[in-house]
Amino acid sequence: MAHQRSNKLEGLKESPMPVGEPVPSTPKAVIFDIGRVIVRLDLNRALAPIAAAMHGAIDQSAKRLSPEETWAFIRADQHWQDWQEGRISSAEWHQHLMRRLKLSLSYREFRDAWNLVLDPELILSESLFARLSARCQLALLSNTDPIHAECLEQRFTFGRYFPVRIYSCRIGASKPSPLIYRAALELLGVAAHQAMYVDDIQEFVDAARQMGLDAIRFETRDLLEVELCRRQLC
Incomplete structure (x- = not known):
């Protein structure tokens, strides 16, 4: 399997570039999104228990929400962005959400369930980051809440x-605000055109490009490797 993957990657690396497509310059920094780029998100593992509790608490006769529908329901909450941008604490978010969903999970129970969405099996290997860190600066840039931020720092x-x-x-x-991209560039000490940005959401890729970053949408590791090689980072 590894041999087949290597052959596939080599074939992609050797594929000729489309005529007229400019060769990107080698970046001084590469900035990565986290969710669905580095870390897999397992909504079913994290939200199935919450979805089941919601079904029992809100309306027994109502259709049971899937984990994806539960995720969308929670993200649509009026205070979601306040939590994502640090204007309310995790304790306040927990209390608000329990009232809204009519649930009685303790803070610890909610925190532990919430963190299950972060799958320990990475999409991108640490060997890739070790290699890149020897060639350029690296940064993480993520829309995330305090509970997940703490989990990422402690468990990964x-x-x-x-x-x-x-x-x-x-x-x-939060993305797509220019403020968050600018914060990363300032801490890296590089200009926008000197940084490469990798995200799985096209809206955030487009926002980074508008800031002047060399931004690409993440699809697979193999395709990312091709883009890195085009920039002399392989």
Whole structure:
């Protein structure tokens, strides 16, 4: 399997570039989103228990929400962005959400369930970050809440390759706001055109490009490797 993957990657690396497509310059820094780029998000594992509790608490006759629908329901809350940008504490968010969902989970129960969304099996390997960190600066840039930020810092080790770690809940701004991209650039000490940005959400890629960053949408590790090689980072 590894041999087949290597052959596939080599084939992609050797594919000719489309005529007229400019060759990107080698960045001084690479900035990564986290969720669905580095860390897998397992909504079912985290939200199935909450969805089940919601079904019992709100209306027994109502259709039971899927984990994806539960995630969308929670993200649509009027205070979601306040929590994501650090204007309310995790304790306040927990109390608000329990009242809204008519649940009685303790803070610890909610925190532990919430953190289950962060799958310990990474999408991108630490060997990639070790290699890149020898060639350029690395940074993390994520829309995330204080509970997940703490979990990422304590339970995952890939952060050691990222001396600059920007979380929306600590900056007070979230993507696609220019403020959060600017915060990363300032801490890295590079201009926008000197940084590469990787995200799985096209809206955030577009926002980074408008700031002048060399931004790409993440799809697979193999395709990311191709883009890194085009920038002399392989």
